[in-house]
Amino acid sequence: MKQLDKGIHAVANIQSQALHAGFKSDAAHNDLALIYFPTGATVSGVFTQNLVKAWPVIHGQASLKHHSNFKAILINSGNANACNGPDGEKTMHQAIQELADLCAIKPSEILMSSTGVIGAPLDFFPFKKALPTLVNSLQSESSQAVSESIMTTDTVAKETAYSLEIDGQTVHIGAMAKGSGMIHPNLGTMLAYIVTDIACDQVTLNQLLKNAVDVSFNSMTVDGDTSTNDTVLLCATGENSIDLTDHNLATIQSLITKVSQDLAQMIARDGEGASKFITITVGGAQSTEDAKAVAKSLATSNLLKAALFGQDPNWGRALSAIGNSGVETLDPWLIDIIFKSDIGSIQPCRNGAYHPFDPQFAQKILTATDIEMIVELNQGTSQATVWTCDLTHDYIEINADYHT
Structure with missing residues (x-):
């Protein structure tokens, strides 16, 4: 090609x-x-x-x-x-x-x-x-x-x-x-x-x-x-x-x-006001549909997107979004969450609970323009990927000024 x-x-x-x-x-x-x-x-x-x-x-x-x-x-x-x-x-x-x-x-x-x-x-x-x-x-x-x-x-x-x-x-x-x-x-x-x-x-x-x-x-x-x-x-x-x-x-x-x-x-x-490109990959799902539903729920969470703009690996907001995905077969005690960039990676959540990480290093990782969020459901073999961006002050300014 x-x-x-x-x-x-x-x-x-x-x-x-x-x-x-x-x-x-x-x-x-x-x-x-x-x-x-x-x-x-x-x-x-x-x-x-x-x-x-x-x-x-x-x-x-x-x-x-x-x-x-x-x-x-x-x-x-x-x-x-x-x-x-x-x-x-x-x-x-x-x-x-x-x-x-x-x-x-x-x-x-x-x-x-x-x-x-x-x-x-x-x-x-x-x-x-x-x-x-x-x-x-x-x-x-x-x-x-x-x-x-x-x-x-x-x-x-x-x-x-x-x-x-x-x-x-x-x-x-x-x-x-x-x-x-x-x-x-x-x-x-x-x-x-x-x-x-x-x-x-x-x-x-x-x-x-x-x-x-x-x-x-x-x-x-x-x-x-x-x-x-x-x-x-x-x-x-x-x-x-x-x-x-x-x-x-x-x-x-x-x-x-x-x-x-x-x-x-x-x-x-090129999302309005975006400062970060975020790739969300959900694996270990029972079906591709389940994986995509979880990924979309994460990608549409304004709380999570705002946290990533603030360089905060807020795994609690991520878990909450996963729980709101509508996938009823999820076992929250099996979920792992990882944040990655070209600077390194951290895992703030393991088996649905806090996993020790270095907050300063986490913030450094999230200063990157390209961020990857990996969610492992540990319930199957299916996966899906969704792309999104962070939610910034500029997004509000752009849309506040876009008049009918």
Whole structure:
């Protein structure tokens, strides 16, 4: 597997562009992006499980039930087009129709995503004004402008790409995402777009994407809030016609999972106000589901996340979160807890009780940017990993200033 630096443009025959249309107040920040597949792409999607959904999510879910091949993905940032009544739906369809006319394609070949402030009206005029320029300036060299344009409270753009030889042919995969706050399984305020050049039917893509999402985007949390707009799209352009044998599918699955986990970890690292990236691994569980439930309970504990920000290995808060995980078969007297970083490790809890450790060394360990928390339940052989970040003063400031 070879790492590439082109994002979605690691895959040939894809065009993209971004510009400022006016959804964000600062003209220096692009806020409208287009990903275009000249020969089309088979698309699979996973969306938010929040019952309150943005119009593009409702449209995308319906479109993918009836169609498998698409040519364009239109993305605006700065306005979520959610909870804004029928006018939001009307504007979305107007934008899709305008883009279809400009590209000489069908409206049914277009998917749309939005991210930004929830509840704000969305006007069609910025689309009408910007779309001709956006379409006429499509290029196939760099996706950086697009990945930056979809950012809201993100501090960095998020892209990843790889190539891999399979049966003598080179398979390419590229991906980009945005997300920083309101991040929580199942999916958070995040948009992710994964593109590969394999030829694959939608049913198979659905399974590949589901498998990848379960161990990536649904295995991270920043603040426990699930958004109205979450979208992950997997697009296959069909340029590479390798045989989809069981062995080759397993290899392709590993590629899709890899880019998904890359993006998930980038999002957790870029959590709003975060100062630490935390990997929580729970082992010794009776099932993977139990392990994941415990890991998620730890990752969403504000008390624990605040303690780690304060460089405190608060194993009591950790035990409490484990007990609140909903896993009824847990034996609390078997639980071990370890904190690690590149500085060293400590075990403050053994068999569900205090285990002697050096508090000063513990604090030193937790000064690291990357921290690993290992929980051993000692009741089985299953394990799961979840990524999160600490809870800081900056998180409160960012969200206190993010107005509707």
